[in-house]
Amino acid sequence: MALPAAVKIVEVGPRDGLQNEKDFVPTATKIELVNRLSAAGFPNVETTSFVSPKWVPQMADAADVMAGIERRPGTLYSVLTPNLRGLEGALAARADEIVIFGAASEAFSQKNINCSIAESIERFRPVTEAAKQQGLRIRGSLSCALGCPYQGDVPVSAVVDVVERFASIGCDEIDIADTIGVGTPKRTREVYEAVTRVFPRERLSGHFHDTYGQALANIYAALLEGITIFHASVAGLGGCPYAKGATGNVATEDVLYLMNGLGIDTGVDLNQVVAAGDFISTALGRQNASRAGKALLAKSRNEAACA
């Protein structure tokens, strides 16, 4: 299969990336981050979560963030909605897309939400029905698709099963997420080969973590399977809650560098993303986890010093 001519990059840094930050990130910082990202041209920015602040205190300002951002025409603003209450928040905030979630691993589902995979997805049915009535786009995020921190291997058939369940409750787009970054290109291709038999290829995405350094190889493998939607987190924001000190979300800058090198159109300006990554890394006081970001920042500093 030839490489696609264009892909959609979904920037997940403001939500997935910041969610596990221990110190509360000021609302103004979150808003500036989202604005910088949408200005860079992303067609979709995962912006915040309408979830109980008891669960995720970092997202307690969801409504304020949504109210404060500039809406760029051409960018969809997505929010996580765990339940009907979350959906109410999303509607009030005029989100463009809601994100629901489920795991391909029974052990993960039981440990995290204390119910089976099937039950967890069935619980979203009232949410997706109400969302559909309101004309909202619905994305289903399927975690542990390439492996689980508790049960280890996850069979491909389990991924297919959850994809079918997500489809049955009305998901427009489904994320194949390697939550702990254990996948390699062989399994990645096997999973896409299997799930594209039950769900349209052009509405499947790849959400890869770089915990073992495999994310870009997996993205290239997914491109070879005709996948055209990829998630990434600016400056690699996010870390890995299952292994302290390990890498988490693949960095957006690295993904854009890959796409540019392959001649695949993203509509996103890499230099603006590098600047946004520098902005948020500085604001959080942490090292930029993007390799391309670090290299491009080093290059521009060298050029400035030589000028």
Added chain:
Amino acid sequence: MALPAAVKIVEVGPRDGLQNEKDFVPTATKIELVNRLSAAGFPNVETTSFVSPKWVPQMADAADVMAGIERRPGTLYSVLTPNLRGLEGALAARADEIVIFGAASEAFSQKNINCSIAESIERFRPVTEAAKQQGLRIRGSLSCALGCPYQGDVPVSAVVDVVERFASIGCDEIDIADTIGVGTPKRTREVYEAVTRVFPRERLSGHFHDTYGQALANIYAALLEGITIFHASVAGLGGCPYAKGATGNVATEDVLYLMNGLGIDTGVDLNQVVAAGDFISTALGRQNASRAGKALLAKSRNEAACA
């Protein structure tokens, strides 16, 4: 093309990785590193450089390192030899393979060794002729194959030209090196498609840097072109001399994790390499740059804490 069943991983950490360390690494530390790596099963360890200590003070102890290591049957110990004097050192130290070098970029060649590519390779002819007479294996390392820090783009035809020159002076193996890590899978495949027309595929290697995060994607692309020899540096030792703070050599642990996931035999024990990476990172007092290494170390620390 199907993926190969087995590959040869050349560990370059002790030479390419340590070469640019500012503080002198004690000879005993270098020896322990080489011993740990050969014990892990590498078929080839790039061990040191027989080069003037004025040029590369870090390698001033080349003879002592070679004299101090344990020779594991099944491991070849390679050394860099810039000239006949270096070859004498390599022979006295009973090296198994010598490494000579040349760039695919005229700008790089002029800037680094003040002569043309053609001249630089012709200068190695007496070295390779003498090495052949002594039964030494010869490897040619071709830098800037995917881009140059001075001239930017490097035409594929320039890479092919240097490969032919290396072949004409007797190189048994030729490294296609992305010295500054700018390559992406499309160009990687184009280069291998071109060079395999003039040199045997099974004696071409891939030496990728991870400066823009692309190394593993490029290695996967090279595997799809049937390449079966890859270089890697334990703990990602090496950095990037062209962009301070940027990433350099691809980390061996990440490469082994990829090969294990693809079911490709390397003969190398990943856990022993992770331990070697921890050893040298601790000895140098710097962060381990391997993502897989960091994740596996975090996992084993968690398990130890829970036991």
